[in-house]
Amino acid sequence: MQIGKLSREVRELAQAARAASRSLALSGASARNAALERAAGLLAERSAEIEAANARDLAAGREAGLSAAMIDRLRFDRRQMDKTAAGLREVIALPDPLGTVLAASRRPNGLELQRVRVPIGVILMIYESRPNVTMDAAGLCLKSGNAAILRGGREALETNLALGRVWAEALGAAGLPPASVGIVPTADRTALDALLEMDDVIDLVIPRGGEGLIRAVAEKSRIPTIKHYKGVCHVYVHAAADLDMARRIVVNAKVQRPGVCNAMETLLIDAAVADRFIPECFRELRAAGVELRGCERTRRIAPEVRPAGEEDWAAEYLDLILAVRVVDGVQAAVEHVNAWGSRHTESIVTADRAAAEQFLAGCDSACVFWNASTRLADGFEFGLGAEIGISTDKLHARGPMGLEELCTYKWVGRGAGQLRG
Amino acid sequence: MQIGKLSREVRELAQAARAASRSLALSGASARNAALERAAGLLAERSAEIEAANARDLAAGREAGLSAAMIDRLRFDRRQMDKTAAGLREVIALPDPLGTVLAASRRPNGLELQRVRVPIGVILMIYESRPNVTMDAAGLCLKSGNAAILRGGREALETNLALGRVWAEALGAAGLPPASVGIVPTADRTALDALLEMDDVIDLVIPRGGEGLIRAVAEKSRIPTIKHYKGVCHVYVHAAADLDMARRIVVNAKVQRPGVCNAMETLLIDAAVADRFIPECFRELRAAGVELRGCERTRRIAPEVRPAGEEDWAAEYLDLILAVRVVDGVQAAVEHVNAWGSRHTESIVTADRAAAEQFLAGCDSACVFWNASTRLADGFEFGLGAEIGISTDKLHARGPMGLEELCTYKWVGRGAGQLRG
Numbered sequence: 001m002q003i004g005k006l007s008r009e010v011r012e013l014a015q016a017a018r019a020a021s022r023s024l025a026l027s028g029a030s031a032r033n034a035a036l037e038r039a040a041g042l043l044a045e046r047s048a049e050i051e052a053a054n055a056r057d058l059a060a061g062r063e064a065g066l067s068a069a070m071i072d073r074l075r076f077d078r079r080q081m082d083k084t085a086a087g088l089r090e091v092i093a094l095p096d097p098l099g100t101v102l103a104a105s106r107r108p109n110g111l112e113l114q115r116v117r118v119p120i121g122v123i124l125m126i127y128e129s130r131p132n133v134t135m136d137a138a139g140l141c142l143k144s145g146n147a148a149i150l151r152g153g154r155e156a157l158e159t160n161l162a163l164g165r166v167w168a169e170a171l172g173a174a175g176l177p178p179a180s181v182g183i184v185p186t187a188d189r190t191a192l193d194a195l196l197e198m199d200d201v202i203d204l205v206i207p208r209g210g211e212g213l214i215r216a217v218a219e220k221s222r223i224p225t226i227k228h229y230k231g232v233c234h235v236y237v238h239a240a241a242d243l244d245m246a247r248r249i250v251v252n253a254k255v256q257r258p259g260v261c262n263a264m265e266t267l268l269i270d271a272a273v274a275d276r277f278i279p280e281c282f283r284e285l286r287a288a289g290v291e292l293r294g295c296e297r298t299r300r301i302a303p304e305v306r307p308a309g310e311e312d313w314a315a316e317y318l319d320l321i322l323a324v325r326v327v328d329g330v331q332a333a334v335e336h337v338n339a340w341g342s343r344h345t346e347s348i349v350t351a352d353r354a355a356a357e358q359f360l361a362g363c364d365s366a367c368v369f370w371n372a373s374t375r376l377a378d379g380f381e382f383g384l385g386a387e388i389g390i391s392t393d394k395l396h397a398r399g400p401m402g403l404e405e406l407c408t409y410k411w412v413g414r415g416a417g418q419l420r421g
Numbered sequence: 422m423q424i425g426k427l428s429r430e431v432r433e434l435a436q437a438a439r440a441a442s443r444s445l446a447l448s449g450a451s452a453r454n455a456a457l458e459r460a461a462g463l464l465a466e467r468s469a470e471i472e473a474a475n476a477r478d479l480a481a482g483r484e485a486g487l488s489a490a491m492i493d494r495l496r497f498d499r500r501q502m503d504k505t506a507a508g509l510r511e512v513i514a515l516p517d518p519l520g521t522v523l524a525a526s527r528r529p530n531g532l533e534l535q536r537v538r539v540p541i542g543v544i545l546m547i548y549e550s551r552p553n554v555t556m557d558a559a560g561l562c563l564k565s566g567n568a569a570i571l572r573g574g575r576e577a578l579e580t581n582l583a584l585g586r587v588w589a590e591a592l593g594a595a596g597l598p599p600a601s602v603g604i605v606p607t608a609d610r611t612a613l614d615a616l617l618e619m620d621d622v623i624d625l626v627i628p629r630g631g632e633g634l635i636r637a638v639a640e641k642s643r644i645p646t647i648k649h650y651k652g653v654c655h656v657y658v659h660a661a662a663d664l665d666m667a668r669r670i671v672v673n674a675k676v677q678r679p680g681v682c683n684a685m686e687t688l689l690i691d692a693a694v695a696d697r698f699i700p701e702c703f704r705e706l707r708a709a710g711v712e713l714r715g716c717e718r719t720r721r722i723a724p725e726v727r728p729a730g731e732e733d734w735a736a737e738y739l740d741l742i743l744a745v746r747v748v749d750g751v752q753a754a755v756e757h758v759n760a761w762g763s764r765h766t767e768s769i770v771t772a773d774r775a776a777a778e779q780f781l782a783g784c785d786s787a788c789v790f791w792n793a794s795t796r797l798a799d800g801f802e803f804g805l806g807a808e809i810g811i812s813t814d815k816l817h818a819r820g821p822m823g824l825e826e827l828c829t830y831k832w833v834g835r836g837a838g839q840l841r842g
Contacts, residue, residue, distance in 0.1 A: 365831065373839060
């Protein structure tokens with residue numbers, strides 16, 4: 001395909017999504033839920049077609065030498081379809097976020113003023129291999145009245161196009177514009193670059209994937225972009241910590257699922273308890289397969305640990321590796337977090353309320369916990385009912401983003417001829 | 422000054438603002454209010470020094486051939502200082518936005534979860550000639566616990582530096598870091614470009630000024646930017662309008678202050694009432710000095726009006742000029758607004774509730790009014806108590822932005838050892 005034609009084609013797709021977003025903003029929750037229900041149903045009815053498309057992606061991926069892990073992420077089988085359909089039905093059961101009056105007042109001149117929650121409009125999702133995102137993310141966008149443009153990975157294109165046909169049929173059956181979900185029919189960078197310039201048509205970009213992808217998108221995009229660069233999360237074991245609780249939290253935060261963004265990457269231990277805490281904690285971490293890297297003071301207590309440097313304080317291992325640093329007091333812990341963290345999630349373990357509050361107030365992060373595992377920073381754990389991502393930005397949405405964070409608001413004023421005096 | 426040295430200097434200023442923002446986030450409202458009060462007091466005490474600096478800017482501006490209007494905007498005399506001090510004292514009287522618990526829940530695992538309002542951090546304000554912005558904007562940033570980096574126009578540099586000394590002294594007197602307000606000591610573009618790349622140090626950019634400035638900043642910035650490109654606001658006179666009310670609203674929206682963003686730029690008249698509405702309304706607009714430009718159907722009723730084209734539908738005149746278009750019904754009005762408007766403020770005049778609600782829901786704009794002048798889209802009119810700007814973006818803040826919109830939130834979880842299962 002020619003580059004010019006290709007850019008034109010994705011521009012038309014985006015324009016169609018913009019037009020569809022106008023209808024979606026005015027649609028009722030029942031129509032949007034009906035589309036989600038039909039899509040869930042079609043995943044079962046069309047499973048053979050979807051599996052065939054996925055098989056073509058898998059074959060091409062194997063031929064291209066994708067790793068076993070990547071092939072695994074690319075697979076979209078009956079079990080995945082059932083899980084995805086169940087997820088869509090959970091989203092259906094969530095309350096409609098739209099139309100909520102967020103604030104209301106009667107102005108002195110009699111104007112009845114409301115802030116009302118409305119959809120953002122058109123959301124461009126950029127993601128990598130997992131095809132389930134094509135269903136999950138579009139489902140959340142539709143539930144919140146937004147049109148979605150989905151740009152998945154090159155390796156999943158056939159599967160994503162098959163899932164796009166599911167969406168088109170489901171939307172049509174519910175009386176909603178099929179263009180409400182647009183699948184970018186190419187993984188060509190030129191097409192993506194064309195989309196990232198359409199700030200008059202697309203309202204929000206959400207890139208999901210590795211830090212490289214997100215930085216590249218954020219740099220190119222003229223459209224507001226919600227970013228999640230990385231999760232360098234900390235647990236700080238304070239001098240007044242219950243050391244048993246601290247050990248359980250540390251092990252859970254590191255080991256329970258090390259490959260995700262809310263797993264702990266650096267453990268900060270107060271100098272006052274380092275002697276008592278380190279030996280047993282390290283034993284348990286090692287038993288769970290964790291490789292330890294420590295500062296000089298850590299290594300005085302545990303000399304077998306390999307030395308940690310600045311690159312470790314900045315590292316998002318996403319693996320069974322843990323950096324450990326001994327610090328002197330809450331202020332030093334907060335300073336380490338603010339200097340080296342990624343503003344994602346931090347936790348202090350202590351029985352001292354004043355120390356806890358100092359830490360909670362001082363850490364400039366989306367989620368701050370007292371006596372709890374960093375792994376709890378999650379849309380479902382927070383009761384949002386869904387999660388489109390976790391923002392480490394401070395604007396618009398911070399931390400786990402659910403349906404409400406896919407919305408904006410408008411000011412609605414109802415008057416009787418009020419003028420400016 | 423060498424370019425390398427200059428970039429280094431503004432980077433240091435930004436780093437100092439970042440450090441200051443950590444203290445501000447933990448500061449009490451009384452300290453922040455004390456700084457504002459001291460700054461208001463210093464405007465009177467230091468008026469001679471400030472006027473001398475302003476006189477140097479005015480002389481240089483005259484020498485550089487600035488227009489009378491620009492010279493007027495640049496002037497910062499005793500009267501302006503008194504007004505600015507009064508404005509700061511109004512901000513002091515507003516409630517502290519920080520620490521508010523926006524939502525709270527006890528999770529099934531016992532975690533006590535809160536969303537708490539906190540400052541954004543470091544805000545870069547970019548603006549043009551008016552030196553009062555140096556006091557007003559910094560005052561709002563400080564009140565909301567944010568550090569401010571202020572980059573005013575080249576022509577106001579001496580005045581702004583004098584006002585920066587006022588801030589430094591006021592902050593010091595209140596026990597807050599003087600670096601909480603940083604004046605960029607140069608109008609060199611290289612220095613600004615260096616700042617716009619510091620996405621690890623600056624959290625938010627708010628450019629205020631002409632569309633060209635804002636587009637240039639938005640394009641360069643790697644930092645989230647809140648934009649207000651322009652205000653192409655509409656009034657739609659519906660078939661069921663009270664035509665007297667409609668005329669009063671139209672005249673107010675166009676004439677009361679034509680040079681501001683919430684003034685009406687295009688008048689949409691329903692074909693059903695065009696014959697009855699146009700003659701008297703146009704007479705009154707002309708009497709107020711308004712130049713009219715109309716579509717073909719308008720000119721059939723008022724042939725003396727000069728023809729309007731697409732450039733008029735897109736125009737932000739900011740002047741006593743009005744584009745007029747006859748449309749067929751609410752849907753056509755909404756389509757015109759969404760196609761040509763700037764998503765700022767629109768108003769429908771009608772006695773028909775259903776028509777009004779269709780317009781309010783259909784217009785994709787920050788503020789939508791029923792039977793009220795577009796001029797009412799304003800932070801003070803909305804009861805925000807202050808206004809840092811009006812956003813035509815949909816992310817983070819939409820429409821008038823007050824103190825709460827200068828804040829973000831963090832998730833605070835207090836537990837008793839909760840783990841992820």
